Amino acid sequence: MKKHLVRFVLGALCVLLLLGHAARVWPIHFVSAFDAYLYDVRVRLGMPDTVDPSVVIVDIDERSLAEIGRWPWSRHLLADLVHRLTDEHGAAVVGFDVVFAEPDESSGLAVLDAISRRQLRHEPGFQRALAELRPMLDYDRRFADALRGRPVVLGYYFSGTHEARQSGELPPPLFPAGSFAGQQIPFISWTGYGANLPELQRAAASGGHFNPLIDFDGSSRRVPLIAEFDGRYYEALSLAVLRTLLGRAEVQPGFPADGAQLEWLDVVGERGRLRIPVDENGAALIPYRGHDHSFPYLSAVDVLRGQVPAGQLAGRIVLVGTTAPGLMDLRATPVSGAYPGVEVHANLIAGMLAGTVKEKPGYVMAIDAIQLLLFGGLLAALLPLLSPLRASLLTLATLLAVLALNAWLWTSANLVLPLAAMLLVIALLYALNMSWGYFVEARIKRQFTDLFGQYVPPELVDEMARDPESYSMEGRNAELTVLFADIRSFTSLSEGMEPKELAHLMNDYFGAMTDVIRVRRGTLDKYIGDAIMAFWGAPVADQDNARHAILAALGMQQAVAALAEPFAARGWPPLQIGIGINSGTMTVGDMGSPVRKAYTVMGDAVNLASRLEGITKEYGVAIVVGEETRRRVPDMTFRELDRVRVKGKDEPVAIYEPLGLTAELSPAVLSGLRQWQQALRLYRARDWDGAELQIYNLLQEAPDCRLYALYTERIVALRRNPPDGNWDGTTTYQTK
Secondary structure, three states: OHHHHHHHHHHHHHHHHHHHHHOOOOOOHHHHHHHHHHHHHHHHHHOOOOOOOOEEEEEOOHHHHHHHOOOOOOHHHHHHHHHHHHHHOOOOEEEEOOOOOOOOOOOOHHHHHHHHHOOOOOOHHHHHHHHHHHHHHOHHHHHHHHHOOOOEEEEEEEEOOOOOOEEOEOOOOOEOOOOOOOOOOOOEEEOEEEOEOHHHHHHOOEEEEOOOEEOOOOOEEEEEOEEEEOOEEEEEHHHHHHHHHOOOOEEEEEOOOOOOOOOEEEEEEOOEEEEEEOOOOOEEEOOOOOOOOOOOEEEHHHHHOOOOOOOOOOOOEEEEEOOOHHHOOEEOOOOOOOEEHHHHHHHHHHHHHHOOOOEOOOOHHHHHHHHHHHHHHHHHHHHHHOOHHHHHHHHHHHHHHHHHHHHHHHHHOOEOOOOHHHHHHHHHHHHHHHHHHHHOOHHHHHHHHHHHOOOOOHHHHHHHHOOHHHOOOOOEEEEEEEEEEEEOOHHHHHHOOOHHHHHHHHHHHHHHHHHHHHHOOOEEEEEEOOEEEEEEOOOOOOOOHHHHHHHHHHHHHHHHHHHHHHHHHOOOOOOOEEEEEEEEEEEEEEEEOOOOEEEEEEOHHHHHHHHHHHOHHHHOOOEEEEHHHHHOOOOEEEEEEEEEEOOOOOOOEEEEEEEEEHHHOOHHHHHHHHHHHHHHHHHHOOOHHHHHHHHHHHHHHOOOOHHHHHHHHHHHHHHHOOOOOOOOOEEEOOOO
């Protein structure tokens, strides 16, 4: 444990750093920005992206502006719009995401009033006519009359500390001054406002502000349902619309048992009761449904011209707003960089009705701190003790657990749990321990390389050094594959060459063979004179060890053929090699005397491979593999050569020649193989004539094939001296 003390301390500091941020002792801007990004990702992944018909948006779109005229429109048109929406179509509530701060003088009434006071003040006829026309030409009054007695909510806006201008008339506050005295609730506070004309606001059923909160990155994620101005508390447009829908409902602030901070609002009215979660500022998270157009849109000009089908708006909430870019009501949101402001309110209203507004109460800070202590402490304590693989698995498991918990709280409990600090502490602890292992423990890797590098190819040593605790040089039994390769007629070859030339030839030969073995992930055991011994499956486990060994043998034969031309250019003779391969249980480990040891393999399976190499020339083939090796490589085609009983073994074994990957063999090769298999069956059934006929046909295609000639000779001998009843076609070899 002492050797890991530095990593324990550094890990604890990482946890402490992020814990301080979670507890708001030292807020870290980057972590907050990352949390906002992760919140946006969860919103986008979780939103249904469907159309909610509960709220309909009447859009003052570009088409409406083109056909009716530029904004602002005359109030008599808006009065007509209100009549159509409420009286004709039966909308339950109409909310205007528009402020009417200036009088409408488009009718010319102000000019006529001036004339009546000056030039025509003594004309009774003009005065009577003006009095009769006034109700028709006073568009603001017409609009106010249309609002009066109907469920219409007007919108307005608050402005910040740098713009304290006040215009229009605010609606009555939701809570009067002093309602939250002594509770220290950090409501969003404003110093100015732009509200509607007094006669319009007084005629409307209610009013609400349409200010979303703009976060540090310019994105709108929350709306303050309650905002403070001049000591009084005003509701948002979405809340005002909801209260009007529920029958001028009462709002009751909700506090947890300890009364520490505001956590929800209960909206209680004649038509029902709803609970809306809010944060410590009295703001609600906007439950975005989709990228945009998550609600039915109707063009305002279609409503005014009576082109909306009857019943489409009956009982619905209608919001009147704009998507026209020129009217500048497009906002940056987590789901889009240019999102219609009116749809922000629609999302919040629909979410409050459906109960899908996410919660972020004060106690999530405690949950975040607890999971940082729990998961962060676990990783800080365990990662220094684990191998890189196990450390990676533990980190991955912890990461998945944190993500699963967060996703479950998000979907099942509608709870927004901060995620950034937890992800960062996992990443920091993992990076710390991996970096420590890379830089500080490189010395251990070098020591390990010095130990194993005497016996194992460097590329496998590198792989083993990534997890040195998983490897040992102690002897053990394992399922491996071993290969022996020997140069044929080496004695006569060496006698005809100068020692120096022979050394160069062998170096080139061994170099080429070793490269092939290493490419196929083999462990080069030793050179035995002109022979090569290699094995697969240790010290690095290899489930395909038999396949890799056979591919290496085929590659070695190709490499020997490729040496023929450069050897001939130097006056050296061409080489031919025989290769024997066998698989099975072997003892592998560091074996030898105190003076000299070697990482090698031993056992009957090893001895059989050596015997198989020795009989390759008997059958005239380059490679002979044992029965177990063939069984382990099902995607390769083999030609059975014989059943043999080698010296030192009583049980016969089948031996095979690998022809190559089945998918790569030509039809001619496969046809010849079928003929040979038939010949072998006839031979073992003692049908000498049938076997001889099949082999004769094969010899026509390959007259130089030693295998076919061998069996022809055997058939002749067996005809001359028929075998006894115990003969099973097995060939016994008495020499090594």
